[in-house]
Amino acid sequence: MARILVIDDDPDIRGLLTTYFQGIGHQVFVAEDGAHGIGVAAQRRPDVVILDVDMPVLNGHSTLHVMKNDPKMSAIPVVVLTSRDDELTRERLHRAGCADFLGKPFELNALDLAVANSLKTSRG
Known part of the structure; x- marks a missing residue:
């Protein structure tokens, strides 16, 4: 079981990800903006x-x-999930230290895989 923090201003996304990840056994925390996150x-x-x-x-x-x-x-892996799916944004966020990047709309299985890979890498 992992502890997952979802930082997104869209309540529908927060709700969907909370339901999904709790449903597969993870603990989920949410925040509606970066400052709160x-x-x-x-x-x-x-x-x-x-x-x-x-x-x-x-x-x-x-x-x-x-x-x-x-x-x-600094060691917490960050998976970016955004509608800004362009090469410049991807490059900038990877340079800043994100572990993975997915564009919206997204598939839950792709996000689940990105989270699992990030966890595996961070846990060594």
């Missing part, structure tokens, strides 16, 4: 984060930057 990540220490890019308050780029530059959160 950073707080949850610092407090809950998730095993993996699923992060949207376009959000109010603190976007995904800034959230990823903060997490990867904080020694307490």
